[in-house]
Amino acid sequence: MSLLEIKNLCTYFEAEAGQVKAVDGVSLSIDKGEVVAIVGGSGSGKTVLALSILRLVPEPGRIVSGEILFGGADLVKMPIKELRDVRGRKISMIFQEPMTCLNPVFTVGDQIVEALEVHEPAITQKMATSRAAELLNMVGIADGSKRLRSYPHELSGGQRQRVMIAMALACSPDILIADEPTTALDVTVQAQILDLLNKLHEDIGMTTILITHDFGIVAQNADRVYVMHEGRIAESGAVEDIFARPKDEYTKKLLAAVPVL
Ligand SMILES: Nc1ncnc2c1ncn2[C@@H]1O[C@H](COP(=O)(O)OP(=O)(O)OP(=O)(O)O)[C@@H](O)[C@H]1O
Numbered sequence: 102m103s104l105l106e107i108k109n110l111c112t113y114f115e116a117e118a119g120q121v122k123a124v125d126g127v128s129l130s131i132d133k134g135e136v137v138a139i140v141g142g143s144g145s146g147k148t149v150l151a152l153s154i155l156r157l158v159p160e161p162g163r164i165v166s167g168e169i170l171f172g173g174a175d176l177v178k179m180p181i182k183e184l185r186d187v188r189g190r191k192i193s194m195i196f197q198e199p200m201t202c203l204n205p206v207f208t209v210g211d212q213i214v215e216a217l218e219v220h221e222p223a224i225t226q227k228m229a230t231s232r233a234a235e236l237l238n239m240v241g242i243a244d245g246s247k248r249l250r251s252y253p254h255e256l257s258g259g260q261r262q263r264v265m266i267a268m269a270l271a272c273s274p275d276i277l278i279a280d281e282p283t284t285a286l287d288v289t290v291q292a293q294i295l296d297l298l299n300k301l302h303e304d305i306g307m308t309t310i311l312i313t314h315d316f317g318i319v320a321q322n323a324d325r326v327y328v329m330h331e332g333r334i335a336e337s338g339a340v341e342d343i344f345a346r347p348k349d350e351y352t353k354k355l356l357a358a359v360p361v362l
Pocket residue numbers: 114116121122123141142143144145146147148149150159160161162314
């Protein structure tokens with residue numbers, strides 16, 4: 102059985118100008134330990150799909166139909182109280198622009214400790230602090246215990262993204278959703294963050310949904326890929342197969358944009 106299975110999901114926005122079918126009948130599945138990529142151009146519905154999984158789609162967006170099966174339950178129908186337990190603790194998400202997700206007035210230590218406390222209310226301050234430092238070391242921020250006292254603006258873009266990943270990992274989630282974790286960063290940092298995600302996959306078998314517009318990133322990081330176009334899955338399969346024999350015209354176009362590896 103898949104860890105997560107999405108069946109025929111539709112998420113629409115009711116705008117004044119008309120209905121936007123951001124996600125229009127998407128089905129996909131991910132097994133434990135897999136890295137699955139969702140690749141597609143800007144506006145293809147990747148972020149809305151990811152937000153739908155956690156039921157965080159902003160108004161006027163709405164899941165209109167479909168199922169999101171996780172651990173035997175349908176997240177679409179789950180009461181909000183139970184859903185809170187899934188968000189962060191079981192399924193964590195890192196967003197496109199890390200600065201907007203970190204609170205500028207608190208140190209990164211405060212924020213990681215808070216993430217730990219939310220999900221483990223019984224944890225002592227001392228335990229939480231040492232776990233926070235461990236998490237920073239785990240995501241490649243040297244001298245974690247000292248870095249806990251830094252404010253977000255004192256860190257580089259790459260370090261902030263690492264802090265976001267540390268926060269996402271704070272509760273040892275079953276699934277990590279990384280939405281274009283690298284677009285806001287320069288190429289070297291981008292490579293380091295992807296290496297980090299790969300390392301987490303190798304070290305702790307992190308099940309990851311990697312969202313990107315870049316087929317080059319898919320090739321180096323994912324086992325399977327879903328190509329998304331205008332709210333639908335244009336094509337899906339093992340990364341090697343899609344690279345070797347793309348069937349869909351849109352996939353061919355995306356692949357043509359990748360420099361020869
Ligand atoms: N708050 C909103 N209100 C109305 N329409 C929205 C809203 N958010 C997203 N959409 C629409 O949903 C569609 C999918 O957007 P989405 O952000 O999921 O694309 P994306 O694939 O993540 O693009 P990108 O690669 O640029 O991040 C787009 O047509 C977008 O305009």
